[in-house]
Amino acid sequence: MNQSAPAVVVFGSLHYDIIVRGPARPRKGETIAGQSWQPKCGGKGGNQAVAVVEAGARCVMVGAVAADDFGRTLLQNLDDQGVDRRFVRVISGGSSGMSVAIFDGEGDYGAVIVSGSNLMLSERDVAAAQDAFAAAAVLVLQNEVPDAANVAAAQAAKRAGARVILNAAPGRIPSPALAAAVDIIVVNAIEAELLAGVPVVESLQGALAAARILSRSYPAAIVTAGGEGVACVTASGEEIAIAAIKVKLVSTHGAGDAFIGMLAASLAGDDLLAVALDKANRAAAELVSRPLPGAAIAG
Numbered sequence: 644m645n646q647s648a649p650a651v652v653v654f655g656s657l658h659y660d661i662i663v664r665g666p667a668r669p670r671k672g673e674t675i676a677g678q679s680w681q682p683k684c685g686g687k688g689g690n691q692a693v694a695v696v697e698a699g700a701r702c703v704m705v706g707a708v709a710a711d712d713f714g715r716t717l718l719q720n721l722d723d724q725g726v727d728r729r730f731v732r733v734i735s736g737g738s739s740g741m742s743v744a745i746f747d748g749e750g751d752y753g754a755v756i757v758s759g760s761n762l763m764l765s766e767r768d769v770a771a772a773q774d775a776f777a778a779a780a781v782l783v784l785q786n787e788v789p790d791a792a793n794v795a796a797a798q799a800a801k802r803a804g805a806r807v808i809l810n811a812a813p814g815r816i817p818s819p820a821l822a823a824a825v826d827i828i829v830v831n832a833i834e835a836e837l838l839a840g841v842p843v844v845e846s847l848q849g850a851l852a853a854a855r856i857l858s859r860s861y862p863a864a865i866v867t868a869g870g871e872g873v874a875c876v877t878a879s880g881e882e883i884a885i886a887a888i889k890v891k892l893v894s895t896h897g898a899g900d901a902f903i904g905m906l907a908a909s910l911a912g913d914d915l916l917a918v919a920l921d922k923a924n925r926a927a928a929e930l931v932s933r934p935l936p937g938a939a940i941a942g
């Protein structure tokens with residue numbers, strides 16, 4: 644890979660994921676027997692960084708892990724996947740971020756994250772990664788780190804002339820300073836409801852309606868609608884709706900991250916937004932049709 648090519652910088656979360664598969668997600672007060680569990684390196688930031696590299700672009704990750712076993716595994720994984728992790732800070736004390744996802748029998752899941760060292764990311768990490776921001780074509784942010792850290796990263800990227808993508812996941816309304824620095828906001832239907840302030844139906848039309856509302860506040864708004872597709876509306880009035888590619892669903896875990904990684908890589912390569920969206924839609928379809936990396940441990 645051309646090391647002098649403009650890079651995608653992913654600023655954000657790294658989690659050690661535990662994936663549990665059961666016949667269904669437990670209801671309140673219910674205990675059910677699962678079929679398997681599986682450890683995996685993740686965090687929306689980590690997944691997006693790997694997806695950028697898989698899409699063929701150069702990626703620099705800026706994040707934080709603790710000096711613990713999870714942290715060491717997360718760093719090793721970034722190395723193995725070809726992500727430049729010189730600017731991932733190792734914090735002595737505390738714990739690395741982690742997440743537990745519980746799958747139902749259909750390939751869908753619900754998850755809880757415990758952020759740990761991700762919450763230590765700050766302006767200081769942005770300053771330390773100045774060289775990465777200066778060479779960035781695209782910056783990718785998520786909501787698994789403090790908003791103030793995202794503001795510092797977004798402003799540094801803007802100064803360097805980079806485009807800023809905010810994946811507002813988990814749902815959190817961006818501060819005015821962050822919103823002002825975002826070029827493209829990407830949300831799913833649940834997050835769109837929070838940001839748009841209206842109910843959002845998970846359909847292509849529902850996504851389009853939500854994207855229209857969000858485009859009043861952002862230069863471009865992308866709303867993903869799970870297995871239905873994706874809609875994008877720009878502040879200048881361009882509207883793009885792409886139906887999802889129908890595939891056999893294996894696992895939705897990280898589908899949004901695969902979408903964003905490809906979107907960022909494509910835009911960094913100077914593709915038009917419509918082209919980048921089409922590629923991202925295909926990357927998400929490919930991701931949901933394959934098993935998660937690593938081995939599952941049967942119960």
Ligand SMILES: OC[C@H]1O[C@H](O)[C@H](O)[C@@H]1O
Binds near residue numbers: 685690754897899
């Ligand atoms: O989008 C999936 C990711 O969300 C959570 O951050 C998990 O860590 C997981 O890897």
